[in-house]
Amino acid sequence: MKVRTKPYGEIEIEDRRRISFPRGLFGFEDLRDFALLDAEQQPFFWLQSLERVEVAFVLIDPHFFRPDYTPDVDPVELEELSLSSAEDALVFAIVTIPSTAQRMTANLQGPLILNRTTHVGRQYISLNPRWGVRHVIQDELAAAREGASC
Numbered sequence: 001m002k003v004r005t006k007p008y009g010e011i012e013i014e015d016r017r018r019i020s021f022p023r024g025l026f027g028f029e030d031l032r033d034f035a036l037l038d039a040e041q042q043p044f045f046w047l048q049s050l051e052r053v054e055v056a057f058v059l060i061d062p063h064f065f066r067p068d069y070t071p072d073v074d075p076v077e078l079e080e081l082s083l084s085s086a087e088d089a090l091v092f093a094i095v096t097i098p099s100t101a102q103r104m105t106a107n108l109q110g111p112l113i114l115n116r117t118t119h120v121g122r123q124y125i126s127l128n129p130r131w132g133v134r135h136v137i138q139d140e141l142a143a144a145r146e147g148a149s150c
Contacts, residue, residue, distance in 0.1 A: 003035055005048045006056035013037070018050070019114055025123045026110060031055060034121075036114070044095065047112070059092040060106055065140040071111040072128035081115045081122060090114040096134070105134040 001018075004010050017035045024031050033050040036059075043064045049055035062069040071091055083089050091113055093106040108131035114121035 003048070003050055004053040005035070005037065005046070006053055007039070007046055007048075008037070011037075016119070019047070019119050019121050021121050021123070023122055025057075025112075028055060045092065047092075047094075058095040058097060059112065060095050060137070062091060062093045062106060062108055062111070065106070065137050065144065066108070066135070067144070069108060069131070070128070071113060071124060072126045072131070073111070073113070073124040074127060077122075077124060078113070081113060081120060082118060083115055084117070088115055088117050090116050093135075095137070102138050104137050106137055107133045108135050109133045 001015065002010055002012055013035050017037065019034045019036050021032050021034060023029065028049070031049045031051050035046075035048045035050055037046040037048055039046055039058065043060055045059040047057040047059050069091075081089070091111055093108055093111055095104055095106050097104045109126050110123055110133065111126060112121055112123050
């Protein structure tokens, strides 16, 4: 299917790239259809709205910079995704990129969890106060490197 995207213009995507968010995302509850796209720069991804081309989010797998990350969401709410196993879940954090890219942050308090089989996702609120909305990715990577060298 052809879609218009913010980062790449008009492109062809496979159906398996489509993700439905029945509740939308926080602040974008009216948008429910998205495409998960690989970004040109790894380890990032794009979550492109299929309803509004100007709405696209940069995502990252939080395990890339926080191997100890667990979403810590309410298990009752998680049932909505009908995950058969932990392997069916894809977990992402929304990235904010300020004018200084070295200060880009990831929102670990509001993870996106996707069912890779059904292509349905939801944004959750982590119950763990350890996870905030602005984890500086470079700082987290540096701390992980220091911890590994000790």
